[in-house]
Amino acid sequence: MIDFELTPIMKMAMEFTHNYARDVMRPIARKYDEEEHKEPTEFIQKTHEMFSSMGFSFSTARAGEEKEEKEEKAESSEKHSRPKMEMNLLGAISVEELAWGCPGLTLRIPGPGLGGAAIMAAGTPEQKKRFMKVLVGSKPSYGAMALTEPGFGSDASAVATTAVKDGDYFILNGTKIFVTGGDMADLYVVWATLGKDLGRAGIKAFVVEKGTPGLKMARLEHKLGIRASDTAEVVLEDCRVHKDNLLGGEKKEEKGFKGAMQTFDATRPMVAAMAIGIARAAYDYIYDDFVTKGGLEINYGKALHKRGYLETVFEDMEAKINASRLLTWKAAWMLDHNLPNLKEASMAKAKAGTVVDEITQKAIELYGPEGYSRRHLLEKWMRDAKVYDVFEGTGQIQRLVVARAILDYTRKELK
Amino acid sequence: MVSFELSEEQALLRDTCRDFALKVMRKQDRQSDESGEIPKEIVQQGHELGLTTGYLPEAYGGAGSELSAVNSVIVLEELAYGNLSMTLHILAPSLFNIPVMLYGGEEQKKKYFGMNKPDKFQGFTAALTEPAVRFDIEALKTTAYDAGDDFALNGEKAFVAIADSSLATLVFAKKGSGEGLAGIDGYILPAGAFAIKEREKNQGLRALKQFTISLDGSRVPKNEVLKLSGGFATLLARARTASTALTTGVCKAAYEYALNYSKERVAFGEPIASRQSIAFTLAEMATEVDAMRLMAWKSAWMLDKGMDAYKEAAMGKRYAADAAMFITRNATQILGGHGFVREHPVEMWYRDARSFAVSEFMAIV
Numbered sequence: 001m002i003d004f005e006l007t008p009i010m011k012m013a014m015e016f017t018h019n020y021a022r023d024v025m026r027p028i029a030r031k032y033d034e035e036e037h038k039e040p041t042e043f044i045q046k047t048h049e050m051f052s053s054m055g056f057s058f059s060t061a062r063a064g065e066e067k068e069e070k071e072e073k074a075e076s077s078e079k080h081s082r083p084k085m086e087m088n089l090l091g092a093i094s095v096e097e098l099a100w101g102c103p104g105l106t107l108r109i110p111g112p113g114l115g116g117a118a119i120m121a122a123g124t125p126e127q128k129k130r131f132m133k134v135l136v137g138s139k140p141s142y143g144a145m146a147l148t149e150p151g152f153g154s155d156a157s158a159v160a161t162t163a164v165k166d167g168d169y170f171i172l173n174g175t176k177i178f179v180t181g182g183d184m185a186d187l188y189v190v191w192a193t194l195g196k197d198l199g200r201a202g203i204k205a206f207v208v209e210k211g212t213p214g215l216k217m218a219r220l221e222h223k224l225g226i227r228a229s230d231t232a233e234v235v236l237e238d239c240r241v242h243k244d245n246l247l248g249g250e251k252k253e254e255k256g257f258k259g260a261m262q263t264f265d266a267t268r269p270m271v272a273a274m275a276i277g278i279a280r281a282a283y284d285y286i287y288d289d290f291v292t293k294g295g296l297e298i299n300y301g302k303a304l305h306k307r308g309y310l311e312t313v314f315e316d317m318e319a320k321i322n323a324s325r326l327l328t329w330k331a332a333w334m335l336d337h338n339l340p341n342l343k344e345a346s347m348a349k350a351k352a353g354t355v356v357d358e359i360t361q362k363a364i365e366l367y368g369p370e371g372y373s374r375r376h377l378l379e380k381w382m383r384d385a386k387v388y389d390v391f392e393g394t395g396q397i398q399r400l401v402v403a404r405a406i407l408d409y410t411r412k413e414l415k
Numbered sequence: 416m417v418s419f420e421l422s423e424e425q426a427l428l429r430d431t432c433r434d435f436a437l438k439v440m441r442k443q444d445r446q447s448d449e450s451g452e453i454p455k456e457i458v459q460q461g462h463e464l465g466l467t468t469g470y471l472p473e474a475y476g477g478a479g480s481e482l483s484a485v486n487s488v489i490v491l492e493e494l495a496y497g498n499l500s501m502t503l504h505i506l507a508p509s510l511f512n513i514p515v516m517l518y519g520g521e522e523q524k525k526k527y528f529g530m531n532k533p534d535k536f537q538g539f540t541a542a543l544t545e546p547a548v549r550f551d552i553e554a555l556k557t558t559a560y561d562a563g564d565d566f567a568l569n570g571e572k573a574f575v576a577i578a579d580s581s582l583a584t585l586v587f588a589k590k591g592s593g594e595g596l597a598g599i600d601g602y603i604l605p606a607g608a609f610a611i612k613e614r615e616k617n618q619g620l621r622a623l624k625q626f627t628i629s630l631d632g633s634r635v636p637k638n639e640v641l642k643l644s645g646g647f648a649t650l651l652a653r654a655r656t657a658s659t660a661l662t663t664g665v666c667k668a669a670y671e672y673a674l675n676y677s678k679e680r681v682a683f684g685e686p687i688a689s690r691q692s693i694a695f696t697l698a699e700m701a702t703e704v705d706a707m708r709l710m711a712w713k714s715a716w717m718l719d720k721g722m723d724a725y726k727e728a729a730m731g732k733r734y735a736a737d738a739a740m741f742i743t744r745n746a747t748q749i750l751g752g753h754g755f756v757r758e759h760p761v762e763m764w765y766r767d768a769r770s771f772a773v774s775e776f777m778a779i780v
Contacts, residue, residue, distance in 0.1 A: 001422040002485050004716050010417075089417060301651065301729030303551040319710075319734040322727075326709035327702065330419045337420075347702040396695070403694035406674060406701050414689050 017094045021101025029102035032228035048140040088332035092273035099277030104228030115143025118189040122247040122259025144185035146176035163192035172239040182232025203257040205247040214239030225383030268345040269332040272352035275388035279356040282363035343405035350398035353389030360385040436497025444498040447622035461505035462536035475528035484715035487780035488660035495664025499767045500622035507576045511539035538581040542572035543776040559588040568630040578626040601641030619766030655728035657778040659711035662735035669746035669764040670700040707735040736772035743768040
């Protein structure tokens with residue numbers, strides 16, 4: 001039965017995260033944009049305490065696995081028991097609000113992160129339990145995803161980092177770049193190949209714990225936006241990882257690369273939701289000036305010849321945000337209900353990535369010279385926005401995924 | 416609790432309508448577009464599916480199924496996926512019946528609902544748009560003048576669907592002057608109470624009979640006035656929600672056709688679909704179809720919840736009408752020269768889709 005009514009928990013989460021974004025994140029958004037690489041220590045601690053006291057974490061999961069998790073939950077600390085079901089939709093609703101506050105700081109919020117999402121998508125029940133305990137612990141912690149390398153971005157099958165079996169261990173060698181939160185992670189999900197000749201089947205994910213000898217953070221990127229969130233280059237030099245840390249276990253051959261891809265089913269709707277949050281931030285900012293204070297009237301449904309340019313621009317922005325949000329909610333909801341959402345997740349991400357760039361650019365144009373100034377956050381949001389059409393799969397990759405799905409084409413049929 | 420899943424009943428409704436769209440409407444869509452005539456049997460078959468009067472209360476001889484905007488948008492999308500002209504003909508009676516159901520008095524319901532027949536399509540329609548360049552719904556020129564026992568209507572209406580075969584027409588007119596939606600009520604005129612002028616000739620919707628009608632002092636007894644008491648805005652929201660759903664249907668038809676064509680059409684040794692420029696365009700078309708469908712669902716859901724959906728409906732309609740141009744234009748583009756010839760239906764959908772941004776009250780939920 002088609003329904004758009006949010007549950008009381010969702011409404012509460014929306015209100016709570018919005019207030020938090022407004023009162024805690026917005027006031028420091030500029031500071032951590034200007035002071036790139038400076039750790040927002042107080043924010044991290046405060047946010048961690050806040051969310052863990054609420055039993056809240058933004059991990060994503062498939063419905064089936066959520067159930068598995070719940071059964072195992074009995075013995076884990078009750079402090080971390082999460083509100084049941086629909087974690088993806090709840091997550092989408094919440095991160096939209098947080099990103100409205102500051103997308104960079106949102107990515108800095110401790111929690112399972114992308115590494116956690118990969119563990120949830122590709123791990124065995126035992127691994128999920130073991131690693132999530134680390135990621136949803138009493139002190140702020142973070143799970144990072146180390147997939148991209150200097151030699152590839154979108155083509156994840158080109159993994160060059162090697163994993164060589166040595167008894168009960170695998171020895172990892174390679175360089176990983178663009179690791180979100182790579183400076184502060186407690187766990188890294190590192191994608192490596194068991195042998196180039198094995199192709200995609202040889203690509204596996206290994207959980208590498210902070211402090212493992214041979215794992216080192218090489219440098220931090222200097223970025224266009226989301227500067228409050230650090231992006232690191234991570235080098236693995238003869239890094240020994242126990243075979244129990246191979247996600248999905250040694251025998252489940254098929255889970256490796258597919259596991260990485262399944263991570264995206266969960267993360268893409270979240271990334272889309274964050275993009276929508278940024279678009280809304282820019283929209284709200286100029287709305288406040290033009291409409292609330294400036295008296296501009298937006299006459300929805302009025303004859304076009306009677307409407308001014310500005311009001312139609314505002315309406316179009318709002319409509320695009322709404323359209324994008326509905327696509328995102330649908331993708332998240334499908335995952336919550338264990339429905340295959342590969343296509344929908346990519347649709348949502350592609351749309352949101354386009355919409356957020358368009359809206360943040362336009363907002364500056366409407367604001368005039370002042371919009372270009374760092375006195376206002378508009379210029380920051382436009383810089384922040386750009387990465388949303390890039391990370392977790394570029395807009396082009398999203399279109400490729402959608403196109404293959406609707407055409408029922410393989411990678412060979414549609415390159 | 417949020418859900419994007421159709422109930423069993425809704426899924427059945429969708430399947431039934433889709434079946435009718437593909438097996439009946441699509442078979443004669445081109446022929447109807449060329450001839451300007453919709454076969455009577457198609458209209459009758461649509462009626463027999465319960466599409467035109469299913470929601471009329473049992474007390475008045477209807478099937479008594481609930482009037483649900485969400486159910487209606489599901490139906491509208493599927494029918495428009497078949498053919499837009501036929502859909503607008505089959506559902507024209509709702510333009511009359513739904514406002515009467517929502518705002519009519521007991522006597523009116525009894526009288527007009529009683530004229531509907533379960534086994535035979537009976538024409539009813541509504542007249543809103545006027546023959547004016549830059550037509551403005553907030554500045555209706557058709558006036559209702561209080562002439563004592565009845566009202567005298569003056570003005571002209573355009574694009575009135577099946578006016579020639581309707582037993583009664585709901586004419587929207589304004590009391591007094593001044594702009595805005597206030598003062599607009601519905602006036603029920605029986606067949607013959609006004610002059611039917613020329614049949615409209617449009618870019619698209621060629622199979623649909625639409626007419627210009629002239630109200631030259633036409634008298635409407637006071638008990639035939641449908642007092643909207645400010646409800647005209649709600650009717651508009653219901654009509655605009657319907658428009659978004661119709662747009663989704665036409666767009667889905669064009670998108671799907673282009674998708675299938677692109678897999679069959681070979682160029683440079685492989686299907687054109689295997690080229691990113693075609694494939695990416697299709698991916699965007701698919702995304703926009705989904706987006707507009709969700710917007711139609713959302714405003715329909717709001718209507719069913721009794722929420723004010725005016726803004727949501729207006730915004731959805733405009734968004735969908737815009738996206739419809741993107742989708743149908745690209746559908747013709749993907750077919751290349753074949754998209755330009757009338758052998759394929761995409762040019763018809765391109766023409767039909769242009770109507771959405773400029774029409775009000777084509778259908779209602």
